[in-house]
Amino acid sequence: MASAVERTDDLVREYLIYRGFTSTLKHLDSEIKADKEKGFRVDKIIDQLQHLIQSYDLTGLKEYWTYLDRRLFSRLEDVYRPTVNKLRTSLYRFYIIHTVQMKNPEKTQEFFLKQVLELQAQPEWRDWFALPFIPAPEQNPSFSPYFSRQWADTFLVSLHNFLSVLFQCIDFGKMHLSSRLKKDEEMVHHKLPPYVQHMDRLGDTELSEKKNDSDPDTQTEALPDQTDSTNQTRVCDVGGASVEQPFIKLSQEEYIEHHSSIMHCRVDCSGRRVASLDVDGVVKVWAFNPIMQTKATIMSKSPLLSLEWAAKPNRLLLLGSGVGTVKLYDTDAKKSLYEMTIDDIHPRILSLACSPSGTSFVCSAAAPAAQSGVVMEGEAQVSAPVSGQLLLWDTKTVKQQLQFALEPGPVAINCTAFNHNGNLLVTGAADGMIRLFDMQRYESALSWKAHDGEVYSVEFSYDENTVFSIGEDGKFVQWNIHRCGVKQSEYSLSQDAVGPFVLSGYSGYKQVQVPRGRLFAFDSEGQHVLTCSSNGGNIYRLNKADAGLESVLSLGGHKAPVVTVDWCSAMDCGTCLTASMDGKIKLSTLLAQKP
Structure with missing residues (x-):
């Protein structure tokens, strides 16, 4: 409604200007203002x-x-x-x-x-x-x-x-x-x-x-924007019966402060702020409730590859670089508190995960590689690094606590995630392995071959009895952590949801980006999953493997491939973030319809 009114007002203004009715135009603007x-x-x-x-x-x-x-x-x-x-x-x-x-x-x-x-x-x-x-x-x-x-x-x-x-x-x-x-x-x-x-x-x-x-x-539910984008069907007919859709898209806002492809985009644990990182190494910290507003811009001399919000206090942001350092940044004071030198031999900080129960964080450090995550058409494709370390650091003492044993050998860990209390850590690696660590004993509990090719993204399920992963092979798999390596469900995804992501332009120009950020995210009850797509995010209902993924809502709104997503569930507000290769981030506000 709002956008239609604005368009109509603009058309009336154009007509009055065209006719030379300047006095009428002044009256119109005066009444619109009032x-x-x-x-x-x-x-x-x-x-x-x-x-x-x-x-x-x-x-x-x-x-x-x-x-x-x-x-x-x-x-x-x-x-x-x-x-x-x-x-x-x-x-x-x-x-x-x-x-x-x-x-x-x-x-x-x-x-x-x-x-x-x-x-x-x-x-x-x-x-x-x-x-x-x-x-x-x-x-x-x-x-x-x-x-x-x-x-x-x-x-x-x-x-x-x-x-x-x-x-x-x-x-x-x-x-x-x-x-x-x-x-x-x-x-x-x-x-x-x-x-x-x-x-x-x-x-x-x-x-x-x-x-x-x-x-x-x-x-x-979350605060909707002024945009008039509630255009999703509220009720559908199935076999003659009226069935409500699980979500209604109330609005969709666009954050446009980045000027290159996004690598990471994460909401903090309070659900009020977002940190986004692009391939130029620029970090933006911004709020969206009640209005969209940039709070801080972080420029780094060294390339940045990863980011993560601290759990306590949630104003702190961890930034992983390509030169073996992790910076702790205070987003309220807008200053860097200190910089930790992690590993000179493995300088690429690919993934960061903060324990929800303390001040420690897990850091994945990988060996150098020519590939930076974005390559142009015609450039040599360099295979992903295979050598790496997984380390535990403490933000309070600013010291390394331990180095995890990675079997069968040192390997680059692409993605990491804690469970709700920090007792378990799940990782996905370049060798296709998923490793589950007991964080009370600081030792590996389980490991299994999960994908042909790299593991790009991994998360615990809502009940934490299973973990989900997306791999280079295009598969989205649910694994039972009580039975090592046993698949509970398996779904096939298109390249649009998995990557490498491709953005084509004029004169044969082509940009390719390997996955860096989160490729999927769950709603507050773990019954629906948000994935990337070529023009936005897709929301699916999780069913058993034989039933496949049931599409329930396409968020749309993007003109370039979406490369990372997040779903804020801090207040059950249904706020979905989709970030694309043209630097645009869409914030879609959903209204959950309770059965």
Whole structure:
């Protein structure tokens, strides 16, 4: 809806300019600037509400919400009224918390004086009238949840999602018609999808009553963008029955700060920041909630080959180079804390993995190679290095703790991943072997030949009884870790999902990139997997091997092959990252439809 309105506005402007109607054009621009619906751009509406809150304009805030209610919410079916009321309550509380955090008690008291007649009869406000008289409300058990960043983010997520789906579902032609027919008391009521009734998940009462986090009604979806890209089918017909799709693509944003092919793209454990690395060695640290914004740019004199977020604290970023060093970078302070010299003989740091239970990290160091990961057409293809080491380092002591034994011999480890508590480590190597390490004893527990050719990407399954791997042979395999080398499922993937990835251009130009980053990622429940494709990411439902991979959603949006993916599951928000060879990164926001 928003993009259609903008295109229409632009067409009208072009027509007025063409006709020379400059006076009319000025009136148009003036009215657009004063448009309370902001061209149906949700981000602009949220910005306006936040501006009114930050400027302590309580009257303006009430008037703007009343306008939205009269113009939009009143035309919904009655079943959505509780959700609208709850969003309004959260908006008022968001305002009050802001006045307290900004140490402006006059505005806090002003709110209750002006709103007493409206709110005193509402039970959800009963305890709040005591807030101005509590010395430190942020430490009071009744109010402390509302001072958390989590509550603020979740409220903005809920409001943003609600408005996005509202704009996508409402027939505005009928809305305008109903406005003209008010004299006949004709009103068009609009029906939204069923899940919209529950889009306040993790909202006011859930937080204050401290419901169980495992309750599906206390979860929330991610913040959608202003782009109008919800074009996926919500319901499909199977054998005459109506079956809901597991995900709806709410929006798709594009990050365009890189100017060369992406190698790595990872979300931190909080789900709020992304670190991306391109083949020129430029690292970008950026946020996407509530808006997309670059936080730091890291330039390195030596080539960078790998990156990983630290688990504790999550502001720290590990950067592996091509000259045998790992740099620890503080993304908040925007400075390098120190640089560790790992191995001069094996200078290429191919993979990094931080233990979720401490300050240690695993580092894969490989022998030098002429191939840098990207080669041009006509250049000699050099085989992947076979010599390498797997080391354990500590970020606190900045010392190497041990070197793992790699049997049958020293080999380059391409990919590494810990399980949830750091007790197990799985690796995939250039020799096609998967090795599982016991991190309590620091020794190899299992190893088996997994692929013909290199292992490119490996991850634990959701229940951690199996591991998944993608190899050079084009196979996506699930392995049972309780029965060494036994396949539980095997699927065949196209080169688009596995690599080497090829980008063709004019005059026979061709760029080839071998896989470096994560080639697949799971959703928060491990039932769906995101893989690379030639024009975006593909999401599949995991079935048994004989049933194959069931395609459920194509994210699309790319003009060049996607070479690495990630799926943020920190808040069950369904935020998928797909990064391509033209340097573009797409952030797709999904709405999970609970069965």
